[in-house]
Amino acid sequence: MSAVEASGKVLLDADALARTLSRIAHEIIEANPSIDEVALVGIQTRGVPLARRLARRIEERAGRAPELGAVDITFYRDDVRVHGGEAPLHAQPVVRETQLDFPLEGRTVVLVDDVLYTGRTIRAAIEALFDYGRPARVQLAVIVDRGHRELPIRPDYVGKNLPTARSERIQVQLVEVDEVDRILLVPNPEEGAS
Amino acid sequence: MNSIHLVRDDLRPPGPPPRRHLISIADLTRDDVDRLLGTAHVFEGSLARHVKKLPTLKGYLVVNLFYESSTRTSSSFELAAKRLSADTLTVKSVGSSVDKGESLKDTALTLGAYDPDVIVIRHPQIGSPQLVARETRAHVVNAGDGKHQHPTQALLDLYTIQQQVGPLEGLHVAVVGDVLHSRVARSLLQAFDLVGIRCTLVGPPALLPRQLGAEMTSDIGAIRDADVVYVLRMQNERMQAGANYVPSLREYTARWGITPERLRPGQKVMHPGPMNRGVELDPRVADSADSLIEAQVRSGLVVRMAVLYDVLTGGPTGVRALAAAEVA
Amino acid sequence: MLWSKERQGDNVVFRGARVLDSVEGIDAILDVRIDNGVITAVAEQVSANGHRVVDATGLVLAPAFVDPHVHLRTPGREDEETIASGTSAAAAGGYCAILAMPNTDPIVDSADTLGSLAETAKREAEIPVGFLAAITRGQGGEELTEMGELADAGAVAFSDDGVPVASAGLMRRALQYASVTGRLLALHCEETTLSRGGHVHEGAVAAELGFAAYPSVAESVMVERDLSLAAYEEQQVHLLHLSAAESVAALRRARESGGRASGEVTPHHLVLTDEAVRSLDPNVKMNPPVRAERDRVALLDALRDGTIEAIATDHAPHARHEKDVPFEAAPFGVTGLETAFSVLYTELVEPGLLQLATLLERLSAGPSRIFGLERPRIAAGAPANLVLLDLGAVTRVTADGFRSRSANSWLLGRTLRGRVTMTVAAGAVVYDGRRLDGARPGAEAPASPAAERE
Secondary structure (H helix, E strand, O other): OOOOOOOOEEEEOHHHHHHHHHHHHHHHHHHOOOHHHEEEEEEOOOHHHHHHHHHHHHHHHHOOOOEEEEEOOHHHOOOOOOOOOOOOOOOEOOOOOOEOOOOOEOOEEEEEEEEEOOOHHHHHHHHHHHHHOOEOEEEEEEEEEOOOOOOOOOOOEEEEEOOOOOOEEEEEEOHHHHOOOEEEEEEOOOOOOO | OOOOOOOOHHHOOOOOOOOOOEOOHHHOOHHHHHHHHHHHHHHHHHHOOOOOOOOOOOOOEEEEEEOOOOHHHHHHHHHHHHHOOOEEEEEEOOOOHHHHOOOHHHHHHHHHOOOOOEEEEEEOOOOHHHHHHHHOOOEEEEEEEOOOEOHHHHHHHHHHHHHHOOOOOOOEEEEEOOOOOOHHHHHHHHHHHHHOOEEEEEOOHHHOOHHHOOEEEOOHHHHHHOOEEEEOOOOHHHHOOOOOOOOOHHHHHHHHOEOHHHOOOOOEEEOOOOOOEOOOEOHHHHOOOOEOHHHHHHHHHHHHHHHHHHHHHOOEOOOOOOOHHHOO | OOEOOOOOOOOEEEEEEEEEEOOOOEEEEEEEEEEOOEEEEEEOOOOOOOOEEEEOOOOEEEEOEEEEEEOOOOOOOOOOOOHHHHHHHHHHOOEEEEEEOOOOOOOOOOHHHHHHHHHHHHHHOOOOEEEEEOOEHHHOOOOEOOHHHHHHOOOOEEEOOOOOOOOHHHHHHHHHHHHHHOOEEEEOOOOHHHHOOOOEEOOHHHHHHOOOEEOHHHHHHHHHHHHHHHHHOOOOEEEOOOOOHHHHHHHHHHHHOOOOEEEEEOHHHHHOOHHHHHHOOHHHOOOOOOOOHHHHHHHHHHHHHOOOOEEOOOEOOOOHHHHOOOHHHOOOOOOOOOOHHHHHHHHHHOOOOOOHHHHHHHHOHHHHHHOOOOOOOOOOOOEOOEEEEEEEEEEEOOHHHOOOOOOOOOOOOOEEEEEEEEEEEOOEEEEEOOOOOOOOOOOOOOOOHHHHOO
16 A cells, blocks of 8 residues: 655546546447457556556446456566675565466457556566466556557557656555556656656 | 675676575565565466467576485476476486595586576585586576575475465464474574464474574474474484484484374475485375375476576566466 | 793893883883893883983783793694794794694603703794703603603603594603603693594584584593593693683692692683674684683683793694694684783773783783793893883784794784784893884884894
8 A cells, every 4th residue: 555645746547547447448348349359457556457447438338348467567667687795686576476367379468557658567467467377468557548558568548648757756645556547647756667 | 694605706896786595585675575476476377388488588507416316406406497488407416526536616607608597406515506606607496405405495485375275474384393403494484474374393302493583392292283283304323323303213202203193284394305205294295185295396496497587587577466367 | 941042142221111010020011121132120210321221101011931832843834834934933922932742743751852952942932942842752641751751851741633642541651750850741631532523612502513522521531531630640731721610619729628739711712702703714723613602701710810821822833724724624713822912911801801910910820820821020130121002002903914834823903902012031021023114023023133232
C-alpha cells in the first residue's frame, strides 16, 4: 500500500478514470470480434487491478469475459546490472506473482499497464510472456502515455496522452492499492524507467 | 551470536560500501531470510513452465570453486546459475593446479582475472570464503567452509520446512548426530534462532559441543517432542583409532539411529545428504512418506537461485513473507 | 654461556632520568654514567667526563630486559629470522640478552650444532644470545641428549619446546639427569592426545566457528604431571608459555608446598582472549592458544603476585606466505620482541592493572634469576645493561616497521603507547631510536658510528 500523496496536480479524478476505462473496454471489443480469443494480462503492480476492471466492463458490454492474467517483470528487467564491488543501482522493487493459468497459443494477449514511459517495462513483459507460451498477437493498453519512449513500442489503446518533463512523475492511484482513484502529476527527480 | 568479520577488513582502504556476500547465516537478518524464501517461491513458479530459464542474470559470470567433492551442491549451484541465464565455470580441485600445490590465494587471483561476479566456494578450511573475498572483486557465496558454515543448506532446509510443514515460528526441530563436526548444524542453529524455531541437539556426548550454549541431550527420546527430526551424517572417521567419539557404528545406530519405532506418526525427517543408509537413518524411514529428503534437494535449486539473485542485486524489497495459507 | 659480537664498552651519561630498579630499591630522578661499558656512577649530579650526554628528562631508565624464550629459526629457516635480525629486533625491544630455543632444523641436540651456533653468534649477534639444547634427541621424546656435553659446550638450559616430553618415564629420567648438569629443564606442557589437531582454545568461540579445539586441560594435565615428577625428584623446573587458569593454580600449589618451580607468560596471553580469533586472522594463532577471560585474569594475577616470575615473548617468526592462508592451514606463532614492552605498558600499566615497576622486574630480573643469568642492575660497578623508555611516545605498529625478518605480529595496525628509546647491552649501545623530530624509531640506522664510540 502506498501512502496517499497530497502534493501533485490531479490530472484525472475517479469519474474521468472510470470513463476512460469504459472507452478502452469498448475499443478492445471493437478491435477483437471474438472475445473468447482475448486475454487481458496486467503488468504488476497496478496493471493487474486495471486489467480486472477492464475485464468486468468487457463482460458487461459483450456478455462474455476475456481470460485474465498477471505478469511480474522483476526478473526480466534490464537494469538489474550490478558489477562485482558496486552497490545495486536501485532498490529492487516488490516481487509479485505471475499468473497465467491459460494457454497463450492462438490468443490475442492485451497487456495492461497504468503508465507507458520508456517502453522498457513492456519489452520485459513481452519477453516474460513468450517464456510462458506463444500468443498469436500481443496488444498494449495503457491509461496514460507520458512520452519519452526509448524503444520502438507503441500502445494500441490509450486512455490519455500526457506529455511530461522527465523530472515529473505520473502517479496512478487505484482504490485496490491506494484507497483512491486518481491520476496525479508529481514533480520528482528521475527515478527509473517504467 | 556475533558475526564473522572479513579477514583484515579494517586494513582495507576506505571506499564504496562492502559487497554483499553470503558467508554465514550470521550475515543475514530475519528480513533477509524472509526475502530469500519469498524469492525462492517465485522462482518455483517459473520452473513449472516449459521455458524454465529467466534472463535475470544474463551476462553475469558465476564461478564454482569446489575443493571438496560434492555432486549435490556443485550441480545445484551450477544449474541455479544457468536457470538465471548466467555464464558458469566450475573448477574442481582434483585435476586442477590446486593439486600441484597452488595456494588458495593464487587460485583466487587467477580466477579473479576473469572478473567473475560471483564465486561460490567449498573448501575444507574455515575462513576460505573471506580470503577469496579479500583477493577478488567477486561476491562470495559459501558452499561450505571446513566445519564452520553451509548457509545455503540451512536456507533450503528452512524453505523445505516452510513448504512442507508450515509457518516456521514456534516449530521444534531436533538435530541428531555429529554436531561437533557439522557445518550444516552450525548454520541451522543460527537460522533457527533467526526465525523462531526451537532447536534440540541430540547425540553422543563427545559429539555435542557443550560450549555452544544450545539445548542438548544424549537421550534419543528427546526427539519425540519435535515437529521435524533433522538427521546428520555419521562418518566412519569418528570411530577410528585415536578418535573414539563413539565405540562403534553399531553402538551409534543402536542408541541414536532414527528408526520407525523412534518416530511419532506425522513427524517429518530431514537429512542434508549424503546418507549412510542403515547407520544414522533406517532405510524404511528414508523412503517413507514423512521423509522430506527429496523435497530438500528440489528446494536447493530455487533457494540457490534466490541466493545468487540476492547477493548480486541486494534483492527485492518488501516481499511479504509467505503465509501458511499460501503454501500449496 | 651467552655470545655476541665483540664490542667496545661505551661511554655515556644519562641525565635526569627516572631511574627505576625495584630490586636495587631505586626510584628517583638521577644521572647515570657509564665508563667503558660499566656503570660507574648513579647519583643526582654526575660529571660527564667528556662523554656523550643523553638528555633523559621525562624518560625512564631501567635494567634492560631478558627474554628467555625466543625462536631464532637458525639453522634451517633463515628466511624467517637470523641471529643478526633476531638480536637486532631484540635490541629495539629493549632486550640485553635473549635465549634461543633448539627446535630448529637441525634440532640443537649435539655439541657440534651448538658450537656452530655459538660461532655464528660471535659474528652476528647484536646482543648476547644463549642457546637451549634439546632434552631428547631430535626432540623425538625417546632418548635423552648428551646433556653433560651440551652443558659443557655452553647450553644454557634444556627444552623440547614445540612438543612435550610425552612419556612420563622419560620425563623422570630427564629430571634426574639434568641435575648432573646444573641446568634447568624448561617444559612445554601439552597432552597431545587431548590437544589433538586443535587450532584454538576449546570454548564458545571454537564451538561456534567449528574449529578443532585445544582444551585448557590439555595443558594443565601435563603441568600437573611435570610438577609432580619434579617434586618427586626434587628438581627445579620452568614452565613455558602458560595459558590456562588451571595451570596457574597448579603452579601456585607447587610453590606453596615448597617446590622449586617457575613459570613464564607471554604478552599475548596477558592481553588477548579467544574472542580475538573471530577475526580469523592467522596472526592470532599460537600454541598454546589464547584462552578465555578467566584464564587471562588468572595469568595476570599470577604475574602480579609473583607466582609467574617472568615474561617471555615466545617470539616465533613465520614467512609471510605461510601466514597468508586460511587460519587452520597457518602455522602457530607470532613475533613479539619489538612490541613486548609497548603492548604491556599500554594494556596493563596504563589502565592501572599492573605497576610499572612490577612489569620491569618481570621483564628483566625474573627471567635472569630463573635461568641463572647475571641480573641486569643499575648500580655502580655493574656492567651496563639498560633500557631507556619514553612512556609518552605513541607508535603505530606496521608490517614494514620491524627489524625482525618476519612481520607476523598480532598487533599490526594497532597504536601503542610507551616505547623503548635506547638499549645498552653488555656495556654497548645496541639500539638508539631517538630522533630530534620524534619520529618513529626502529626503521632507521642508529647515529653515525663515530657518535657511538666516544
